[in-house]
Structures are given as C-alpha cells and as structure tokens.
Amino acid sequence: MPLLTVEELSIQFGGILALDGVGFSVDEAEIVSIIGPNGAGKTTVFNCLTRVYDPMKGSIRFMGRDLLKMRPHQVVANGVARTFQNLELFSSMSVLDNLLVGQHSKIRYSALDAFFRLPRQMREERKARSRAEDTLELMELTQVRDIPVHALSYDLKKRVEIARALVSRPKLALLDEPAGGLTHEQVDSIARIVRGIRDELGVAVLLVEHRMGLVMDISDRVCVLDFGRKIADGTPTEVRRDPAVIQTYLGAPHVDA
C-alpha cells in the first residue's frame, strides 16, 4: 500500500478550479515530483496536504490515516513535514532554534515544566538538541548553528528550510522548489541532499520543482499538472515522451534535460 494516496482532489478559488480531480500516490522512500507551468496548482497540492487549504472534495490518506480530518498543526506530528517556496523561516531565531521549533510536536513537556525547568524539560531539551545537531551535520549547517537566520545567504536559508522539515523525522517530506533561485552548483548540492533524504534517511519526498534537469535526474516518478488537472504520470522517461506534456511545454521535445 502506498504511503500517501491522494484521490479526486478539487479546490476552487473565486470561481476558478485551482485543482480539478487530481490524484496520485507516493510510496515509501520514493521521490515523486510534481511539475507544471506556473499556476498549474503545484503549491496548492501542498497546501491541501498540510491543511492550509480545505479542498472541496477528494481524499488524502497518509499511512492509513485521513489527513483531511486533521488541523494544520497536527499534520507534522503524523509524519508529513514541508518546506516553503518563499521561505517561512523564523528569521530572528538562530538556525538551531529554528530546528528546535521544527521538533515542536516531538518535544513532550508542558509550559509548567518549562517555567520551573523540571527534569522532564531538561531531558527532552537534551534529546531535541542532539537531534538538531545530527540534522545540522547532515545538512552541513553546523558552522552557522548559532547565527540568526536573517543573516544567512539565500542558499543557506533554503537549506535551513529543508533541515527544519527533516528534524521532525517525517516519513514524507514535501519540498516546495528547493532549488528555486539557486545557482548551478547549488542545484547540484540540492540534488545530492534530496537523494540523501531518500537513501540515507529512508524518507519519501514529494517535490515541486521548476528545474527540469533536477526533476528528471532524481525523481522516481513524475506527475504533471496543467491548469489544475493531471495530464501525465510516470517515470521521468515516460513523462518526457508523453505527447500531452510536450504540448504543454510548447512542443519542446526534450525539456531542458
């Protein structure tokens, strides 16, 4: 059974169908990419998955649970973590603190434990810190650990976004344009990182990305959206040969790869 199953997902904004019966699935430790022109509904899929938006109809099942029954803050505790295309980092906080907030649902103590610094709080904080350190090391961010995020370069911020999602040890990571705005070398390191997420951490990845080279290179499967509809679904090779996809991308037979 797949890790994530999305069926018949539809949502409307002011009379426009942003998603129209979209369905796809993600298996365990698989990299699935969602591609499509601007406004095709890619980020909207993410926002439905993480409950920012309420779809009109459709179902989202993750590890046998109905994600649509959850409130937005409960999604991450169930094993789905995300990043944001336009960075939603906590910019005044240090990189380490960002990763501690990323574990908010994992850390178990009350405000009262915090007030009086009870043993339970100390124990949980120690565990959270060591998980954060591990993730920092994995993402090669240890050097900037104590620097406030607003002072970091753009590509480092992008990496903190991914680290903050991974630190909660999700089963599925939703990465929204992790390579957007990066240089060629930086895109290569993102490719390495995303593969590492799957191969070393065993985490499935759902990727929204415009860089076709990256998508075709690392995806196990690709799902193509256009105007809120799914027009193709398959391995990178299959999708590249799909007539509907070629049509959407202005007839270019080999998309940038």
Added chain:
Amino acid sequence: MFLVAFPFLHEWPFFRMFLSEFRTFNATMFAVWLLVLLGMNLLTGYSGQVSFGHAALVLASAYLTAVLSQQYGFPLWGAIGLSGAATALVGWVTIGIPAVRLRGPYLAIATFGLMLAFPQILKLNVLTQWTQGALGIRGGVVGPPGFLGGVLDGRAWMYYVAMSVAVAMTVLFVNLTRSRTGRAFVALRDSEVGAEQMGVDVPRYKALAFGVSSLYAGIGGGLFFAVQGFVSPDSLGLIDSIFFLVAIVIGGLGSVLGSIVAALFLTFQSEAISALAGFVPGTNNLRNVFYGASLIAVIVLFPKGIAGFFQRPLWPKLREWNLGSLWSSRS
C-alpha cells in the same frame, strides 16, 4: 541577566547611607514595573501581539487585591497571589481566546476599547460597595514580620518583597522563553504559517501568551496596590498603557534585558526629563518637547531598543570571526 539585579539586594541597604529613602521606593516601583513589562514584552515582543489594554489588567488586579485584603480580610500577600491568578485566567480565557481572531491594528483597537471602558466600570454605582467609586481604596500600613521589625522599616520590607518576587519571576520568565513554549511564541511572531506547519497550535499559543502576560500584569498590579497603599480608577489609564508599550520598545522587544531597561525607563522617566529640562534655564514648560525629542532620538539611534544595541553588534561578529572559523577548521 537577572544577576544584574542580584547585587542590588545586598547593596541597597548599604547605598541607603548615601541615597535618600525615596530611592528605596523607586527601586520598589522598578520591581513592580519590571513584572508588568515582562508580561507586556512576552505578549508584544515575543509573541507579536500588540495590547493597549495592559494598564487595565494591572488596575483590575490592584483593585482585586485591594478588595480582597481590605474588605474580605485576606492576608495581603495571599490576595496578591490570588489576584495574579485571577488576572491570568481573565487574560487567558476572556481576552486571549477571543483575541486570537484579531491581528495587528485590530487587536490594538480591541484592547484600546477595553482600556477606555475599564476605569468607568470601576466607578459604576452598582460596584461602589466594593470599589468605593471614584474615591478609590486605601490600604493599611504594611510592616515587616515581627522578627525583622527592628531591622527593616515598612519601606525596606516592601522593597525586599517586591524585588524578590520580581527576581524570582524573571528567572521563571527566562526559563519559559528558553523552552519549547517560548520558542513557539517567537516562531508564531516571525511566521504564523511557518509555526503552524511546524506543529505549533497557533491559536492556543496566542491565548497562552495572553494568559502568561496577564499573570505578570496581575502580580505587578497586586504589588502596585501594596506599594502605593492606594488605588483609584485614575491610578492607571490609557496613557500608562501607551507608556508600557513605549517602554518595551525603547528597552528592547523580545528581550529580558530590554524589559529591565524598560522598567528603569518607566521608573525614572519623569525625573530624568525634569533634570534634562533643568539644565537649560527657562525651559520648564518645554518638558514634553524634551521628552518627545529624546524618544525620537532613542528610536533612531537604537532601532532594536537599548538592550538590542548592547546585545547585537558584539555577538554575531565574535561568533562569525572567532568561533565560526574554529568550527569550520574542525569539520
């Protein structure tokens, strides 16, 4: 940071040989304002919710303490604790939870409304049997317990009580801000959607920030009555709410040191401005001009507050240049 306050405890009686007794009262009021402003800073500086109603919370708690201790025979300290708890509950449930739906200027207006209404409510006839209407409530003389009677006068005793409470609650405050809860407050200020998607129950935490903030305002309010020995509907008003806000911005938002600076500011502002106006002869009626000008100067020179000025330029540079290079050479 709270260590800064610690030596005062020992040194104050020593300093009293040089300083007038009025300074002890100043220091006591500093402790009271510190509590109020820590609460204000938690709400506005940490969790990013602006309140123009904090003076109403302080006033409410001062009244509750007055009524409980003067009319119902509660011991004063018990009454303060109870009032603090009650204010926390009111702030959490009846203000914090509805306020969750309000953001930025809308929340400011709602709390402003509360602030406008409250003093008049205190003067309502139906409440006069408790509040004494516009006359206000006078407290009894508070002295130290018997065994300290020979060592401390009432004023010094009050100082020690207020300062101990302030120091203890500052420690708790630091604990809270360095915990999962405190981080959630700052996170939802920096990015609400980011915080929510990282698992922070945003409405719950916004209300909780209001509750904890009200607890500090409440304890401060109870002590306010004890220290002043008097409370009336005009003891605190809208202007004080605005001054609280000014104080934490000047001191430093989202910082404990900032709250301490803010409390110093609030305690000594009028005296400092008078002194400033006193320097230049014939400018006594220009006090507010001096005041306004110095506020503008501080905001321009220290955009992150006075505490921000002292904390910022040193740390990132030290870390980047020294420690940062150490780490990179190790890895």
